[in-house]
Structures are given as C-alpha cells and as structure tokens.
Amino acid sequence: MSHAASVHSLWTLAADPPREIPAPHIEYAQLAPTLIVLGGAVLGILVEAFLPRRARYHAQLLLSVVGLAAAFAAVVALAAGGHAGEKARIAAMGAVAVDGPALFLQGTILLVSLIAVFTFAERRLDPAAHGNRVDSFAAQGSAVPGGEAEQAAVKAGFTTTEVFPLALFAVGGMLVFPAANDLLTLFVALEVFSLPLYVLCALARRQRLLSQESAVKYFLLGAFSSAFLLFGVALLYGYAGTVTYSGIAEVVSGTTRTVDPALASTMGNDALLLIGGALVLMGLLFKVGAVPFHMWTPDVYQGAPTPVTGFMAAATKIAGFGALLRLLYVVLPGMRWDWRPVMWGVAIVTMLLGAIVAVTQTDVKRLLAYSSIAHAGFILAGVIAASPDGVSSVLFYLAAYSFVTLGAFSVVTLVRDAGGEATHLSKWAGLGRRSPLVAAVFAVFLLAFAGIPLTSGFAGKFAVFKAAAQGGAGTLVIVGVLSSAIAAFFYIRVIVLMFFSEPKADGPTVAVPSALTSTAIAVGVAVTVVLGVAPQYFLDLAGQAGTFVR
C-alpha cells in the first residue's frame, strides 16, 4: 500500500507542470567590458581555426587591440554614465558588482593589457629564423624542446598566434575577478584567468625547458592554492548558507537570523567563518605573491616568456588586489579585528623578505620578481588601512606600479646576446655607456620602483603609507620605509652597474625594437613621469572610485 502510494506520488509529481525556472536577468550593457573581451577571445579561436596561417598574426593583433580598446571605451562610458558613483549596482543576479573600484581596476587592467599585447606582438627582436620573423613564443607549443618536430615547425615558420586569444581569455577573467560579488564567481574568474596564464608561461621560444618547468610549477601550485580557496568557499557557505558577499556580510554582522534548516548545525559557527575566511584570503594572497605564498613568483617570472611575465606581473596583481580589497571591505568588515593583525604579519614579512632576498639576486628577471613581492607588501599596507583612503591609495598604487613593471620587463626584452635575452645582471654592466637611452629608461623605472620623488613610485608609496599611518598602522609604515631603504640598495645597484661599470667586451647588444615595444616602453615612461610629477588628478580619480557597492 505504502509502496503504491509512493509510486503514485511519483506519478503525480511527474504529471505536475514543472516549476517555473526564472530566467536570469543579465545587465548586458553593464557587463559590456568583460563581454567584449571574451567575445574577442572566442573570435580569436575562430581566427585560429579558419584563417590561413599567414593572415593570423595580423588578424589576431588587430582583434586583440580593437577588443581591448573597445572594452576600455565601454569602461569609460560606464564610469561617465555614473556607474562608478550613484548608479553603482550589483549586476547579473548578484554575481558581479559594477562600481567605482571595479571600473577603475578594469580600466587599468585593460590599458595594461593593451600595452602588454603590443609586447606580445613584437617581432623584431629575435633574429629571423629561415627568413621568417619570429616573436618571443615557441614555434609550436606541443613540440618537444629540441626535437625534430620543433625544428620542422621553426623551418616552416610556424608561430603560436594562439597567445592572443589566450591573453584575451585571461584578461576576461581578470576583469571579473575584482568585480566578483560572490565566492563562486570569484573562483570561476580565478580559474578563467589562471589557466591561460599557465599555458602562456610554457610558450617561451628560447630556454623552452625552463619555460615549461615554470609553467608546471605555476600550474601545480596554482591548483594547490585553488583547492585551498575552494575549501574556504565551502566553509564560508557552511557558515552563512550563501556565497554572495552581501549575504555573508549580513550573517557576520548579525543582521540575518533566518537559519537554513539544512545548515542548522553549522550556520553562525565562527570557527567556520575564521578558517574559511583565512583559506579564501590565502588563495588571493597566492595570486598577488605575498609571503609565504610567494615561492612560485621568482621561478615563474624567470621562466615565462618576458612579455608574459610583464603582463602577468602587472595585470594579475591588479586583479588579485582588487578581489582582496572587495573581500576584506565588503565581506569581512565586521571581523576587521580578526583579519587585520594577521594581514599585518603577512604584510611585514612580505615587505622584508622581498626586499632582503632581492639583494643577492643576479638575474634581472628574478630581481624584478622579488621586487614585485616587496611591492605586494607595500600594497598590503594600504589594504590594511581599512579606510576609503586606503582603497584609493591601493587603486593608485596598482595603476602606477603596473605601468612601471610592464615597462621594465619590456626593456628586459631588448637586452640580448646570442642566447636570447641576457638576463644575468653581470651582462648589464656598462649598458649606460653603450646604449644610454635604454639604460636611462630602465633607470627611470628602477627609480620609480625605489620610490624616488617625481616618479609614480613615490606618489604611490606615499599615498599607501599615508593611508596606513592614518589607519593606525604606524609600525607597518616604519617597516615599509625600512624595506624601501633595503630595496633602494638593489635598484640603485643596477643603475650603478649600468652607468659606472666598464662594459664587457662580449656584452649583450641592445636590439632595436619595432614601434610596438617602443610604444609600450614610451607609455610606461610617460605614465611614470606624469603620475610622479602631477599625481593629484589621478589620486582624485582613485579617490572618487574608492567606494564599494554592497
């Protein structure tokens, strides 16, 4: 009987009209920047599939540049339309925030990526192989390094034009990352931008084994950290019964009291919140390269093709810190007293370790990697300020730092010897005598890294430390200034090496780049100087963009 009844109920359930599934409501206009970039990436794949090999390079370059520029225009239009201020909303059913910080960071990411694409497309630096112009990327990613297939690919003039759509996919993920307004979107965005980066890292034309090794390391450790992050997401869901930022924030602050019966035993359990929060934080700290989750940085920065390193160092940092800011300011403001001391520790260790280890580096790419770790620490100091000033100072710092980084790595691509880029510092001795302009430009970037006044580095560091000091983190500022002093040592040492050492007889030559890399470097210098001499307008801009929508 009971059996029959249950069968019956199954029948009747099946006979019932299906419950209506609400169609998601998507604000396409407000998501336009991301959609344009991802659309461009998809088109890029089609280009790879359908266009003849010869036409692909130009088509891809055009597509990427137009796509990124159009996306930037969309960001500007949104900001001008008030979406950075009074019209800031959470779009796409609560998944993506469109507000000041998101638009500012997206705009910066798009500009940086645009410049980075220029360096991707550079084809003048490597000598032509079999009459074909080549870029920094392997002829065929799947070919075994040094094998016959590779030689055949080189001979046939293959190039990996897939790097352009890969970069666009990564950019698409990075655009969502700082705007993600729930933990799942955050995770998906993280993977969307990480996976293409892993592949890009493996595609260096020279020193392919080193490049592949770096990619595998990056992938393994990235997967490891993603697992932590995902576990943190699960714990936070257990705590709050939701993955949206605002939902979690409400449970943290105690405004939500309704308990999901399925989660009755876990909801509101602070241990879950603390552990879950720490794990999610860890996932983000890994991406920005903070100590002790920084170990991948030097190896990957060194092994990846230099244009990719520049792109990664600049854009990933922006996206990562953007997401970190949103998480700390929107989800966890209620538990500021829990996360701040921990972040203090992370920031201090990051600043000091980055600066100290950089002192003994002998490879310019590794040096810049450690420098990026130290800078991550400086930016964390601004994050910890936990004030609107802190947010805007971090936004400004990210914009300033990313252009300097991109410019510096672009210069690294120019200094070459027979084996490709000459990244060992001893080879840079006397560069200022032989190529004064290139050395002077690199010196400008180094001074900006060191935070010398009249460069963007000074303005940024000043803003961040000021916000930190006002936020009561005086100790942090002192440590920051001390590590800046240590860092200044190795930046200036490179300048001394370039200008005051005798050039080596068999030293590297400086390749003359095409207009693409020249533009990238020129833009880097221009932004560095303008943000250094007249930072106020941009500080104001960052200040206006400093409010998160909740």
Place this chain on the structure above:
Amino acid sequence: MENLIGLLVVAPLLGAALLLCGGRRLDKSGHWIGTLLAAASFVIGVVLFADMLGRDGEQRALHTTVFSWVPVGGFQADVGFQLDQLSMTFVLLITGVGTLIHLYSVGYMEHDEKKRRFFGYLNLFLAAMLLLVVADNYLLLYVGWEGVGLASYLLIGFWQHKPSAATAAKKAFIVNRVGDVGLSIAIMLMFTTFGTFAFGPVLESAGDAGEGKLTAVALLLLLAACGKSAQVPLQSWLGDAMEGPTPVSALIHAATMVTAGVYLITRSGSIFNGAPDAQLAVVTVGAVTLLFGAIVGCAKDDIKKALAGSTMSQIGYMILAAGLGPIGYVFAIMHLVTHGFFKAGLFLGAGSVMHGMNDEVDMRRYGGLRKYMPVTFVTFGLGYLAIIGFPGLSGFFSKDKIIEAAFAKGGTEGWILGGAALLGAAITAYYMTRVMIMTFFGEKRWQPDAEGNAPHPHESPRTMTIPMVVLAFGSVFAGGLFSVNDAFLKWLEPVTGHSHGNSPVSALTVTAATVVVLVVGVALAWFQYGRRPVPATAPRGSLLTRAARRDLLQDDFNHVVLVRGGEHLTRSLVYVDHSLVDGVVNGTAASVGGLSGRIAKLQNGYARSYAVSMFGGAAVLIVATLLMRAV
C-alpha cells in the same frame, strides 16, 4: 591670459628638451630653434605686458594655480604662477635680453662643435629663470633658483676641455650651494612660522611673526642672495665664471641670473621691512661689495674680469638700494633693468673684440681698435657712458636715484652709505674709462697668439652687431624713459610700495656731486692711461693694486679659513665615518646580505617544498586568525 604664464616657461623648456634630446639631427638647425623659442617666450611676455597695461594698478597681478603637488595635511606644495609688475619687469628683461643674446650667440658660437648643446643650455637657463620670477611661492622659486644654478654651472664649464673652465664651474656651483642652503633653510623656517610657502599669505602675515624670526629668515635670504648675486662674502665665483663663453657672461653673469638676489630681497620686502637688523646687514653687504667690486675692476687687465668686477659692484648698488626698504626697492629694480641693458651690451662688445682678436682677453694687448671695429666701438662707448652715469643716459638716472636714496636713509648711516655710493661712482668712472682707453684708444699693442697668428681685427657679423645696437639703444634711452613722469616708480609702486624718506641733502646737490665725482674719475684715468703709453706687461704696482689683482685676496682668505678649516673638519669626520658609521652601515649591509643568501636557499626550485611552505603558511594563517579571536 593666466594660461599664457605657464607657456612663458614651457617655450624655452621645450627648446631645451628638443635640443638636448634631439641628437645630431638638430645640429644644423638647433641654434635657430633655440633662438626662435626664446623669441616666442619674449612675444608671449609682450602680449602679457600689453594685457597688463590694460588694467589698473591694483588689478594688474595675474595669478593661477596649475596643480597641487602632493598635498598632505597642512603641507600644500602648489605649482602656481603669479605675474605682477615686478615679475613682468623681469620677464621682459630676461626674455628680451635673452633673445638678443641667443641671436648674438648664433654668430659667436658659429664654429663651435657643441653649438646645439650650448643653445639647449641657454634655453634651459631661460626656462629656469622665468620659473624663478613667475613662481607664486618660495618652493617653486627654489626650483627655478636651483635650475639657474645648474644652467650656470653647465655653461661656465661649457668648454670643459680647459681645466680652468671646469674648475671655475665647480667653484661657482659650490659657492652657490652655500647660498642655496640659506634659501632652503629660510623656506623651512617660513613654513614652520607661517604654515605655507605662498608669497601672498607669507608676505601679508609677515608683520605678525616676531622680529627675531623675521630677522633669522631675512638673514638666510640675504645669504642666498649673496651666493647668487656674488656679494661679499660669497663673491669669489663671479670672476672665475668668466671662463664661460662671453654670451653666457653677458646673459647669466651680468644681466639676469646674478640679479636674482635682488629679486629675492625685493620680493620678500615685507619680511625685510619687519627686520631692521637684517636690513642693516643688507646695506652693509651692498656698500662693501660695491666698493670691493669697483676696486677689483680697477686692477684687472683681463677685459671680462674687469667687467665682472664691475658687475659685482653694480649689483652692490642694487642690494644697497633694496636694503634701504621702501625708499629703495623701486630704484634697485630700475638700476637692475638699466644695468641689464648696458652691462649685457658691454659684455657683448667685449666678446666682439675678443672675436676679432683671436680670443685675446688681455687689454694690454689691445689698443687703437676704434678704427677697426666701429660698430663695436660706438655701442661699447654708449654702454660705457651709461654705466659711469653720464648725464642723460640710462645709468645716470638709476644710479643717481640710489645715491639719493642712500642719503635719504638719514643719520650717520645715511652719510656713510651715501658717501660709499658716491665713492663707488668715482671708481666706476675711473675703471671703465681705463677699459675704454686701453681697448679702443692709444697705439696698437697687438701680439700674435700662441700659434703665431697675428690678429686681424675686424667687425663682427650682423648676428652679433644687431643685438649690440639694440642693447645700446636701451643703454641710452631706458633710464630717461623710465624717469619721464616717474613712470617706473608708478609702475612698480603697487607691488613694492614706496616712500621718499627725508634726505639731509637736496636732490640737486646729490646730482651735482655725482657729476663732479664722475669727472674726477674719468680725468684720473685719462691722466694715467690716455696721456701716457700703456705698458704691454703690467707694472708691479702698489700693494693695493697687487691685492686687487688677486681679487683683494678673496681666494687666499677662502683657502686659509674655509678650505684648510674644512679639510681639518673633513678629516676628523672621515675618521668618525670610517670607524663608526661605516662599521654600522657595513655591518647592517653584511647582515642583510647574509640573511638574503640564507633565505634564498629556501627557494630550492622544487615545487614540493614550495607546496609545503604554502601549506605551512595556510596553517599559520588559520591558527593566527583563530588565536586572534581567542585572545
């Protein structure tokens, strides 16, 4: 209109950037680019001037804030410009004389290989000097102040292949640093006292600060002025600065940069007005320098060094006038402008003579040049008449007013200062007549140069003579034009203020006395050098002459007191540095390096150990977060 002020500075700055970064492509056209941009700046200046004349006295000042550089709490460092009548006067002088000297340099530097760089530096100087006079706050003024110092250094040492030029450049830079330190400390003091750098608030509230503070600020400003304007005791660099190309001597070390000290004191008038002790120091410096420079000028056989002594002395007059307070500010500036004309003209004339005489500078090897270089002779002669204060010419009007004002100071002070100024006028007439006679009159004493080339004196090309003629017009008429209806006084009064003082002697008496001492000075020189042949090698001379030839022993004094003392101080400091400071620094560096190496070992390249460190890090992060809650 306000936006044009920035353009004033940007035009020559653009020129400097173009010429210094442009590379060899611009070797052929560079000098004309530089000259054109200087002229453009002059045209902008004239447009602004015309616009300013269209408004009434009190509304003439323009003000604009371009942007604010890192505002932090109370610290507001703005990049802003202010163009009032005082700045306008300087702008016209700097751009006008500057353009003429650019033009002159086209001819003078024609055969120099580094011509492009020379014009780049000249443009850089113009930009810095204009920034100095249109800045609306002391901090930005300081930027211009250092900028002209840099340009001056680069240009004095322009022929750096000569060790003497390189040394002279270094000397100028170092002596100037002493003054610059004064200015920077003055600015800091100002900031702590008034909480701002801007001229407006600082000068308006100057009266509220205590006299002690004002005196301190004013004395530091005086120190700065002494350095830049080559006043005793920081005068020693100016003579050596003549190692630079002559157009540089004319533009920077006669007409414009060296007058920056006068500008600084006049601009900071209300600070000095509130500090009578500092004002006394200013007039003392002015009076001492005007005699010092004049005496040195009498003994020099090098035509440029004689003129340098004269510059020092004339700026002494200006500083003296500026130290007199509202009685003197206007006349200080008026003399500055007329001096700008005739001293630039004299230097260009000297350059023209050198140009025709195989770069010979010893006046004892000149003589009888008036027939060979008629244009140079006439323009130089008019400049000469102007500087000695020949009635009716520019120098007469401006110098006479300063002497009157010195007497008007009143009391014993007035008599001493007035007497010194009169005596100075007599010596000026003497040494300038000496220069004139030794160069253009008498028999030829030409001698072949080191390579045996006999000089063939000839008139200089047009590009050189035209500026000289234009400046000669200024030397003749500027003073008269300024004095019609007290035009210059009325022009500047709204900015500097003016009071007449009460002179114990009438203006007419002063004028008469000036003319008398002038005649005495000229006559004395005529008897000594015009009537008798000039020996081709200098006679031994009296003790004073010998001392004056050595710049009144300034370098010997500096060497014994400052250099020796400095060396001792350095040695003891080096000892401390080596034993104590280096120990600490090297120790720190070594420990950082060691730490660095040890931490770097953790970076062993194995993904597994990286993962372990991440795992450990995550554990620490979690435990720390939990602990924070527990605590």
